[in-house]
Amino acid sequence: MLDPHQLPFSAAVHPQARPAQHLTWDSREAGPDTAFVALPGERMHGNTFIDQAQAAGAPFILTDLDVPGAVRVPDAQAALFAWARAERAHAPLVVGITGSAGKTTAKSYAAAALEALFMPVYNTMPAIACFLIEHGRAGRPLVVEMGIDRPGEMAELMVLVRPDVGVVTTIGPAHLEQLGSVENIAREKGEILAGTRSLVGAQAAASYPGAQSYGFGDVTFRGETLRITPEGARFTFAGVPVFLPHGAPVQAEAAVLALVLAREAGVALPDAAARLRGVHVPGGRYRVHPGRFTVIDDAYNASPVAVQAALDALQTLPGRRISVLGRMLELGPTERELHAEVGQAARQKADVTYGVGAFAAELGERAFATVPELLAALLADLRDGDTVLVKASRGISWTPERRAQEGVGLDVVVQALLQARGDA
Template sequence: MLDPRAAPLSAALHPQARPARRLTWDSREAGPDTAFVALPGERMHGNAFVEAALAAGAPFVLTDLDVPRALRVPDARAALFAWARAERTRAPLVVGITGSAGKTTAKSYAAAALQALYMPVYNTLPAIACFLIEQGGAQQPLVVEMGIDRPGEMAELVDLVRPDVGVVTSIGPAHLEQLGSIENIAREKGGILQGTRALVGAQASAYYPGVDSYGFGDVTFAGQSLRVTPEGSRFSFAGVPVFLPHAAQVQAEAAVLGLVLAREAGVPLPDAAARLRAVQVPGGRYRVHPGAVTVIDDAYNASPVAVRAALDALGALPGRRISVLGRMLELGPTERDLHAEVGAHARTRADVTYGVGAFAAELGERAYATVPELTAALLADLRAGDVVLVKASRGISWSPERRAQEGVGLDTVVQALLAARAPLDAQVERPDGT
């Protein structure tokens, strides 16, 4: 429980304030077990939602307002971060993970190997602060995803998280509108490696000479005898066999990271490997749905590095391979060229290539302006034995001029594919063989 009376803050506590199980900066999530932190926002201050949080039953609110159940502080943001830093010191091991692609996957496998606690999705400063406060006293390792999209943000994250181990999974063009160049991206993300036990993925190793690397091939800590099939990935590490169902090389590299961390933390490798087999990454992050038509749902987000890796995985699978690609966000003035390069790679890995939205023609030979048009054409062409990869950015990105860039939202294509293949699945599974 998060007891506001025990918070290491110079604060005035309202007598009706009571302990909570969770913290949130989103008043819609406030409730009888969830306290509310009133943070300044881009358009509105969280103070505007304090009354709503109290009405929802929030046990306390961290704010500068004099209201019931207030943990009253001069600056809620500064207080939140100070509280988080204090709680972080109670954790026995903190692993911080960043990279241009593969952060969430690496986080999931590292946490499984270590039996660690980890943040489900969000990786912003307030989300990480709330996570550290909620879990810092649990006496388990913590794995924290640390994503950035602007200069100086990694320094702020490192100051908050103070990881014992810093990991960079990959480096490539992402968030170029703010970060400017790949060299800047490598330098900014490399801040996580300073003063920590540092590890970098095989793809990122060229940007950090002398830093220990993990993965397959010419790296410091290598998995051996990697074999990727439609059933999943098999390899060994330090003599321990590992099998990851429905996984490709990216997931296998994340598993190697987890095993390296486990070994250094004194965790038995066979136990860690057994837990890796059960890892389920969040939806939209290379989740394989096997069937008469195999659907690879990688539609949560996209960058050139991530799309290339997904296409390489697709190219290794049997069947008619189909790529469905949409726009990648925040690539700056070179975005058309970057989309064309990815599209060219798709044509070498897939038998049929689809593109949708902006840069559709660059991404696929079959180009469509809208998702519904693409979906209709794709479903009409679908047949048993196909393997379909769906990947694009989703949500909204903001440019420096504050212009909204809409993500494609190809998750609807995944849903349509899963629904449309049901009759084919039934035909394949019919017991009389007809």
């Protein structure tokens, strides 16, 4: 329980404040067992939503205001982070994972192997803080996804999370509008390696000479005899056979990381490998939907390195291979060239290439201005036995109309394909 009367900082606790099971900065998630933290936002302060949280029955409100049920402090955000740092100290093992692509996949496999608690998809600093406060004393390992999109953010995260193991999955052009260059990305993300233990994926190894690496090929910790089939990925690690249903090379590399972490934590490798079979990554992250034509839902987000990895996986699969690619966001002044490079790779690795949105012609031989136009052509073209990869950035803050126009948010394409197949 999160007891407002036993906090690692000074606060004026209102008599109506009571213990909670959970903590949130989103007033819509507040409830009888979920307390609310009123934080400053880009547009509005969380104090604006205190009435809403109180009406939902929040056990207490962490705020700088004197209101019923308040845990009153001068700065709610500073108090939240101080509380998180105090609770994190009780965790037996904390693994921090960053990278230009593959973070969520790596997190999911590492957590399964370690039987750890892990961060949900939404991984802002307040979300990470709430996670550490809720689970720091659970007595289980914690796996935290540490994504960044601006200079200095990893340094802030390191103060908060203090991972025992720092992992970089990949390095490539992503969030270039804020970070400026791949070299800056490598430097900023590389701050996670200042932890007690550091590991980098095979693709990222060139950016961190001397760091211990994992994956396949010329790495420190190596999976062996990797085979990719329509059924999934098979390989061995330290003599232990591993099978990942519908897995691709990215999942296999994440599984190697997971097994390295498990072995170092004293977990029996056969048990860890068995748990990896049941990993289900969140929707939109290379989720394979087999059927009369196969749909690969990789539409959650996109960067050049992530699209290249998805295309590599597509190339290993049978049947007519179709890539459906949309715009990648936050790539800065070189975005046209980066889209052209991805499109060239698609033409080499797929049999049919579709592009949509602002850089449609760069991304595919069959180029369409909007998502509805793309869908009409794609659905008319599909055949039994095809394999269709769908990938683009999300443009999550955009209106549906703008997303359709710009060629982002292609989860709607995935849903249309599944509906056309009759199983959605």
